[in-house]
Amino acid sequence: MSSLLDVNGLTMRFGGLLAVNNVALKLNEKEVVSVIGPNGAGKTTVFNCLTGFYKPTAGQILYRGEALQGLAGHQIARKGIVRTFQHVRLFKDMSVIENLLVAQHRHLNTNFLAGLLKTPSFKKSEADALAFAEYWLEKVDLKEFANRKAGNLAYGQQRRLEIARCMVTRPEILMLDEPAAGLNPKETDDLDKLIMDLRDNEGVSVLLIEHDMKLVMGISDRIYVVNQGCPLANGSPEEIRNNPEVIKAYLGEF
Ligand SMILES: Nc1ncnc2c1ncn2[C@@H]1O[C@H](COP(=O)(O)OP(=O)(O)OP(=O)(O)O)[C@@H](O)[C@H]1O
Helix, strand or coil, X not given: CXXXXXXXXXXXXXXXXXXXXXXXXXXXXXXXXXXXXXXXXXXXXXXXXXXXXXXXXXXEEEECCEECCCCCHHHHHHCCEEECCCCCCXXXXXXXXXXXXXXXXXXXXXXXXXHHHCCHHHHHHHXXXXXXXXXXXXXXXXXXXXXXXXXXXXXXXHHHHHHHHHHCCCCCEEEEECCCCXXXXXXXXXXXXXXXXXXXXXXXXXXXXXXCHHHHHHHCCEEEEEECCEEEEEECHHHHHCCHHXXXXXXXXX
């Protein structure tokens, strides 16, 4: 299994607060890896460092051996690492399908003149983008809502649309920040299946922050536990479930 992401010594300081302290993490191809820990443990800060929203105070982030630390968010996204956020961030006044078309603008083989003249290559690239958007709408079970305003979808549907919007950019790594928060049991079950499908059939590696332990234990290949910014443990779901320190710091709460 080849390694996609190798993070070492990741540290993020906000003034006097050490939010992330010497965290190491590895993500291999076609893996689902979860980062868990109590509220305020530093999980989202780790995501923000990996995706270029924060410039880490120290540490190394290697993506296929290439250093990412210090790159801007859009540069990291272009390399194939995309994410969702704890709170839904869609273009709420656009339709569902438009959200997926806008996300693909970088893949459109176009320039201003080609668009103006509607050249054959422009039309082909537009048709491809539409077909790809439809493929992902089908996958996330939103095809019948293609023309609905994204802001008018139910919450669980908006969360699935966010995942589709990431996927139309053809990422290699998908990072999901608490995707099950606010979902009902059926929606969480659908999310569970979708994440496994991404890994098993779409060849994507998933890095997940999640508090829903049933979901985490069911789908993760490996789990990292952070506590007060520091790495506490890592291992298989079975190892984490039975780790006394993890139970004391976190799982005991459940
Ligand atoms: N931009 C910032 N400026 C100052 N402090 C911050 C900033 N971002 C995060 N923090 C602090 O860093 C710590 C870690 O926060 P973070 O959001 O990463 O935790 P988390 O594990 O994701 O928590 P949760 O599970 O509640 O989402 C917290 O004490 C938080 O207040």
